[in-house]
Amino acid sequence: MTSITSYDSEFFLIGGGKRLKGRVRISGSKNATLPIMMASLLTEERCLLSNVPNLLDVKTARELLEFMGADAKVEDGRVLIETRNLRGFVAPDHIVRKMRASILVAGPLLARFGKAVVGMPGGCSIGARLIDQHLKVFERGGANISIKNGYIHMEVEKVKPVEYTFDVITVTGTENALMFLSRCPKRSILRNVALEPEVMDLVEVLKKMGVEIEVEGRTMIIKGGEELRGFEHKVIPDRIEAGTLAVAGFITGGDVVLEGVCLEHIGGQLEKLKEAGAVVEILGLDRIRVRGDGRIEPLEVETREYPGFPTDMQAQFMVMCCVAHGVSQITENIFENRFQHVNELQRMGAVIKLKGKTATIYGQEKLSGAEVFSTDLRASASLVLAGLIAEGETIVRDIYHLDRGYERLEEKLNNLGAWIERVAHARNTG
Missing domain, CATH: 3.65.10.10 (Enolpyruvate transferase domain)
Structure with a gap:
């Protein structure tokens, strides 16, 4: 033989x-790149990132966006994303299991389309890293949430302004909440937020898109817009x-x-x-x-x-x-x-x-x-x-x-x- x-x-x-x-x-920073890529879901206009690292997680994020119908081109540390023709709101389990940051599609999908279905997130086995803080903010904003067959089903008719204090400081929880509230034109307040440089890089991107965000200590005041612009941004x-x-x-x-x-x-x-x-x-x-x-x-x-x-x-x-x-x-x-x-x-x-x-x-x-x-x-x-x-x-x-x-x-x-x-x-x- x-x-x-x-x-x-x-x-x-x-x-x-x-x-x-x-x-x-x-x-460029992986942990800054991933939420900024997800922020492209908030707008129909083109979004351009530079200083993007060539990493497995970045490839997974691109795979996830393309699965939902986005057009994502990667060349020489630059990523050009257009989500005008998005055809779905499902982040499938086989992709989400690869990377915990996949949960970050939930906030922008709810903000723009009012619906999101996301597999339970995976990633490194370094601890529980529960997503309850994300879901609590979504619920405060009017979302209905259920878990069926390993998927989180979320739907909101219209995002309401939120005043919420995080139980624990959470990076992805803060990022998801910011994107969720970014198309709500009324003022929201988030307390006990994460202030990591990667979070603040996302804040800069959202500001470029037309979101008003004030940061006072560990409090953020957010006033979104019903239509957001595209952006060009160099990752930290x-x-x-x-x-x-x-x-x-x-x-x-x-x-x-x-x-x-x-x-x-x-x-x-x-x-x-x-x-x-x-x-x-x-x-x-x-x-x-x-x-x-x-x-x-x-x-x-x-x-x-x-x-x-x-x-x-x-x-x-x-x-x-x-x-x-x-x-x-x-x-x-x-x-x-x-x-x-x-x-x-x-x-x-x-x-x-x-x-x-x-x-x-x-x-x-x-x-x-x-x-x-x-x-x-x-x-x-x-x-x-x-x-x-x-x-x-x-x-x-x-x-x-x-x-x-x-x-x-x-x-x-x-x-x-x-x-x-x-x-x-x-x-x-x-």
Whole structure:
């Protein structure tokens, strides 16, 4: 019988011990791009985004829009979207399961068409991330909601103005509420809103479309328009990619210049890097230099909503603490299931103890290469970082998680002097 070779998911093969040096440009923000793409559903006019990263999640968002009848063209970091001929209001389960941000079609569909049917959202398995806050705002605005056969059915005759205080600070909840209220001409008030840079980038887009939005602390006052304009918008830089590459430069004892960053968005991360011993220089409005001398001081880190330390950088900083000179503590206050990378780091020799929402990390002289498995987007980035500083070779599997949120990460790291090979795993099927 002839052997037939097929392929499982790709993996990374990483050779550790390389010092990173050089320049790298930061891509546009995934978490800003996705809600802005969904905002195109609010208007019949064309919408143009630039500085869009080439990522799996962006491709999924395009697939979702095209399924509903939108015309979406992608070329050279630009996305042109027209939804004039939208023919459906269903976000199907097979697409929504790939990406939790798919729930963001609900707000704009209800605002413009008065109906939306959305599969229960999927994405990374880092916690419950319930969508009850989204639905409560929709109900306050007059929507009728039911769940049937795994789909959320929503319908509203006319969106009413809303005054609502979020029970918890939620990024996608705030974004969905803003889009839902953006075509209501009467004044709405949202309290305890998220203020992440990605949320504020959506606010800028909605303003370009004709929505009046005032921000006072954690309160937003929204006055929409019955007809909204199209827009042209350059997506903000990805602060999480910037932080990840800054950590990579520091922990390898390297010397890395990050270009195309927004300093305001990564200030908290840079302060923690300095605390750990990094030399950080501001070279211009959008350029920083990060250097390390091989010594890493222990840290105490607590994740908080913006402007606090981002939960999306927790795993990367944990890798740094694994080889720090002393004992570190990291407390995760945002998601209850975001320590899944701990088991994989322990395979590499990390000494980490978990108690509730706090991880105590006992710094070791070195990590050792091993075969490890990604469990979510940021965990996969942390395992790549661990591979960069481990002795020997590391295999990082299930890197499709990484491809959801990092554009050409291995290429960027290799250009800085890393040794990472993307391998398609062949198997013999007989």
